[in-house]
Amino acid sequence: MKIEISDLHFTYPTGVQALRGISLTIESGEQVAIVGQNGSGKTTLVKHLNGLLRPTSGIVRIGGWDTKDHSVAKLARRVGYVFQNPDEQLFSKNVGTEVAFGPRNMGLDGDQVQSLVQDALVMTELSDKTETNPYDLSATWRKMVALASVISMDTDIVIFDEPTTGQDAMNIERIANVIKALRSRGKTVLTITHDIDFCAENFTRVIALSQGKILLDGNANDVLGQEEVLAVTYVEPPQLTRLGKRLGFRNTVRTQDEFLTELERYS
Amino acid sequence: MAIVNLQNVTYQYPLTSSPALRDVSLQINEGEFVAVVGPNGAGKSTLCYTLAGFVPHFFKGELTGTVEVAGSETHSSTLNEWVMNVGLAFQNPFNQISGAKYTVFEEIAFGLENIGVPRDEMISRVEDAMKLTDISDLADRSPYSLSGGQQQRVALTSILVMQPKVLVLDEPTSQMDPIGTREVFGVIRKMAEQGMTVILVEHKVEWIAQFADRVIALKDGEVLLEGTPGEVLTSPLVEESGFGISRYTSVARKAQKLALWKKHKLPVTLDEATEGFAHPLTPNPSPERRGEQ
Numbered sequence: 001m002k003i004e005i006s007d008l009h010f011t012y013p014t015g016v017q018a019l020r021g022i023s024l025t026i027e028s029g030e031q032v033a034i035v036g037q038n039g040s041g042k043t044t045l046v047k048h049l050n051g052l053l054r055p056t057s058g059i060v061r062i063g064g065w066d067t068k069d070h071s072v073a074k075l076a077r078r079v080g081y082v083f084q085n086p087d088e089q090l091f092s093k094n095v096g097t098e099v100a101f102g103p104r105n106m107g108l109d110g111d112q113v114q115s116l117v118q119d120a121l122v123m124t125e126l127s128d129k130t131e132t133n134p135y136d137l138s139a140t141w142r143k144m145v146a147l148a149s150v151i152s153m154d155t156d157i158v159i160f161d162e163p164t165t166g167q168d169a170m171n172i173e174r175i176a177n178v179i180k181a182l183r184s185r186g187k188t189v190l191t192i193t194h195d196i197d198f199c200a201e202n203f204t205r206v207i208a209l210s211q212g213k214i215l216l217d218g219n220a221n222d223v224l225g226q227e228e229v230l231a232v233t234y235v236e237p238p239q240l241t242r243l244g245k246r247l248g249f250r251n252t253v254r255t256q257d258e259f260l261t262e263l264e265r266y267s
Numbered sequence: 268m269a270i271v272n273l274q275n276v277t278y279q280y281p282l283t284s285s286p287a288l289r290d291v292s293l294q295i296n297e298g299e300f301v302a303v304v305g306p307n308g309a310g311k312s313t314l315c316y317t318l319a320g321f322v323p324h325f326f327k328g329e330l331t332g333t334v335e336v337a338g339s340e341t342h343s344s345t346l347n348e349w350v351m352n353v354g355l356a357f358q359n360p361f362n363q364i365s366g367a368k369y370t371v372f373e374e375i376a377f378g379l380e381n382i383g384v385p386r387d388e389m390i391s392r393v394e395d396a397m398k399l400t401d402i403s404d405l406a407d408r409s410p411y412s413l414s415g416g417q418q419q420r421v422a423l424t425s426i427l428v429m430q431p432k433v434l435v436l437d438e439p440t441s442q443m444d445p446i447g448t449r450e451v452f453g454v455i456r457k458m459a460e461q462g463m464t465v466i467l468v469e470h471k472v473e474w475i476a477q478f479a480d481r482v483i484a485l486k487d488g489e490v491l492l493e494g495t496p497g498e499v500l501t502s503p504l505v506e507e508s509g510f511g512i513s514r515y516t517s518v519a520r521k522a523q524k525l526a527l528w529k530k531h532k533l534p535v536t537l538d539e540a541t542e543g544f545a546h547p548l549t550p551n552p553s554p555e556r557r558g559e560q
Contacts, residue, residue: 014412037444038416084415084442085359140307162415166358166441168306168470169511194416194444197514234446239473239514239537246541256518263527263544 001063001156008058018044020212033199036209037234050079080155086146096130102153120152200238200254225252271295276332287313289488300459302475305485320349354431360422396428415442476535501533515540
């Protein structure tokens, strides 16, 4: 399902101009990371994809639908959105009910709901916690419940807003596995992140925003290698990219494998 | 001289079945910058609450052992006395912001108002603190209209302005952009150099390695390991126990197996990695960078 955004502008009622002319196309099945300074418009941009915000001017199309003409409820069948803070989206008495809420609300029958819920629970490693109250879980597991409750809606597009914030190394790996699983099913995944090493290891396309405009958009290695341009929006290249540059590697590297391959060439 | 002294501290929250901290003993010197690392659930935030006096005064529960900060003992002090010595910036800034103030400026002044600082001094302290953390341009905004990273800067500033002897920070940069994070680490480092004692809970290993004097690794409520960033963050024990490690360390460990990392010691910082990997080609000189001294 294609995302088409053309000349999108958005101004908050307070007068803050959060987006100033964004145009981009994301093809079905792409894995895109959105990076940029605090206040650069990342969250404002993704909130346009499921209709939580409507353009001040410009057009946002999701699989051909102009978001202006469709309700948030309708768009929710196409775009799933995992909030940054799980506590803003969880409300059920146990994990199973929470994860079933979305598909049930879409009017699916019992069997379909069950199978979507099971699938989402397996993907997020929550199968043994269905009876637990989400608020009895640790913050890391609550994060996984938030992921599961959106994944169970089986939307073609899934958005994660800073999924790794406050998570430990083990849970970041779990989240990376969820993203891999979604990729293998052909889902489009958009992720806002400040964790630039996580971005380097899990995404093939990177969009850098700065002051409501697109600063860079392209292949992950091309974008993440541009240290001076990224600094404009307070982003630094990943650790291994910086190390590769310091060592004088001709090619930009971002993953451990790429780094080791390049290192071997020079040794 | 140790300004923070924990002896055999064990603490259990009310209505829970096992302790969150188990027999923790720590000495932290004045002006020291100590980072606390550990997987989620290791007891890091509980340690922060204990140092800040919230345990046991606010959370209740059972605390044994002694917690001594700046010569006072937690059992024999009230929370009102304790805040004069220790400042805590919360993990989630949303939980810290008072909700009683309309502007960032007033929010940052809130603590000073409560301890009765004269108006002129209050204004100048707030202005100085906002300059230090580079948020002067947010002065008239509502604390709730800010992005997560901006809110975190406000939360940090409202603690710095109190000039506590001991500054306790629970993941103060979790929602900040990367260069903003490095700048805030620079500010924290500067506070430590001016004599403030800093205890920082953090997952961002690269900056811990570069800025902290000492690292304490917690696991299941116990101190697993402590030492210099280089000692702790390259320890196989730490990696096996599910702690985050820097990409420099993990790639060097892989390179070691391919005989491409020749040193015995693994790197934790960009400089150490650059030095250790330096190869026949002329390496680029390290660029001058903002925020690094």
